[in-house]
Amino acid sequence: MGARVVYLDNAATSWPKPPCVAEAMAAFLRDSGGNPGRSGHRLSVAAGRVVAEAREAAARALGLSDPLRLAFTANATAALNVGIAGLAGPGDRIVVDAMAHNACARPLSEAARRGAEIDWAPVDGAGRLDLDLLEDLVAGRRGPGGGPGRGARVGRKAARLVVLTHGSNVSGALQDLAAVATIAELAGAVLLVDAAQTAGLEDIGLDSLPGAVVAFTGHKAMLGPGGTGGLAFGTGVDPEACAPLLRGGTGSASESEEHPAFMPDRFEAGTLNGPGLAGLLSGLSWIEASGRAELRAAELRLTERLAAGLRELPGVQVLGPRPGERRCPVLSIRAGLIDPASLALALDERHGVLCRVGLHCAPRAHRSLGTFPGGAVRLSPGPFLSDDDIDYALGAVEACLKEGTSP
Amino acid sequence: MNASGYILFHTSSAAFRAERLATRSGLAAPRLVPTPRELSSDCGVCLRFEAPASSPGEAPGGPPADPSGEAAARAARVARDWLERERIPYDQVVAPG
Structure with missing residues (x-):
């Protein structure tokens, strides 16, 4: 595992915060x-x-x-x-x-x-x-x-x-x-x-x-x-x-x-x-x-980049709106029969990519999406990520799928 | 010589809102202060403002006195109009005097 951390769990809580927040x-x-x-x-x-x-x-x-x-x-x-x-x-x-x-x-x-x-x-x-x-x-x-x-x-x-x-x-x-x-x-x-x-x-x-x-x-x-x-x-x-x-x-x-x-x-x-x-x-x-509209546009662009890259990976199903449709910077994926928890653990331990797994406190939503009770892996970009971070995360998902997620 | 008037609020949140908008109130020397005990049993703050006192002024060159209370009433009216304009809920305006 490298030292790099790519935090893709902003839907749970945003991180990092702007430095001024802790100072205030x-x-x-x-x-x-x-x-x-x-x-x-x-x-x-x-x-x-x-x-x-x-x-x-x-x-x-x-x-x-x-x-x-x-x-x-x-x-x-x-x-x-x-x-x-x-x-x-x-x-x-x-x-x-x-x-x-x-x-x-x-x-x-x-x-x-x-x-x-x-x-x-x-x-x-x-x-x-x-x-x-x-x-x-x-x-x-x-x-x-x-x-x-x-x-x-x-x-x-x-x-x-x-x-x-x-x-x-x-x-x-x-x-x-x-x-x-x-x-x-x-x-x-x-x-x-x-x-x-x-x-x-x-x-x-x-x-x-x-x-x-x-x-x-x-x-x-x-x-x-x-x-x-x-x-x-x-x-x-x-x-x-x-x-x-x-x-x-x-x-x-x-x-x-x-x-x-x-x-x-x-x-x-x-x-x-x-x-x-x-x-x-x-x-x-x-x-x-910073500009609310600019931040939103940047986060949506990262989300679309992430979604597009994930859709290209074999066996990966991206849950959520289609490209260009109204959305917020959150998406979830299923990867065939791979247990979402083991995929999230491998992403964290091997690559420092942090995401949220499970039912996301929203069982009804997972029933609606057809992912209950197994859940899904959720990835949610934030304002401090770059294109390179997204590409790194995509590479990490691809690697985990190739290598398998067994410990 | 000046006398103080007071705007009392039901909630300190309204008092702080008033303080932040006070520069456009037209009131003289608006300032957030602890609510004087004789005006309210509440433990919060109110907005104090100034108007010429109704007693004769003593300091030479000071503001003119307001023997009829006209300036005090006018200041209170300015306060009420401003509060309505800004939609700041308040308890009462105590005219200077």
């Missing part, structure tokens, strides 16, 4: 160490300013002009739990795409136990939604499955909530957010977007999606550290109609033992992750300085 976190701990929003002294105020700047930067990244409609949470999972529990209740119908991560699927299972009705919207072999089927399903004109004769239940009520995986963490399929938002809006449903794979890199344009609520994480495409994320409300969704999951100290309305209704405190009980948000602010600032 250290500076926060060293210089602004007060509790943001809890006191009036200079260190608390300094910490509060960092959080305020991070809130503005995160809102800009989502295309949201009012940062006070964005609440920070520990990660996208926490935000999705709030959205799913808070935006629909017993008796409501929820439609979700069949590429959903367990961060959606498991809270939805709990919602079903509490009396919500869950309908899964089908996707094709690359993970793309059929928007006509989705529209019928959301409006209540058709049941799940979508085929002729299926779901002809007349008078089904429209969905209350639509949950959308914006970018698949398995295939990289990128759904048409604006089109799905229109479908939800026509049915009077709120759209909850799982933007874990896309926020920071893709244009979300939340100002133009009034009926949407976006759950995001800070440690993937936003290039921040773990433990950061949030929930952002479009202008047409009342955050006060969404119940919080946590209640507690907020530094506000302290005379009351009732949790405040107003944003962002409604979803920010307990001390915020100040050092993490300082790092998130730094990551987002780096993206703004």
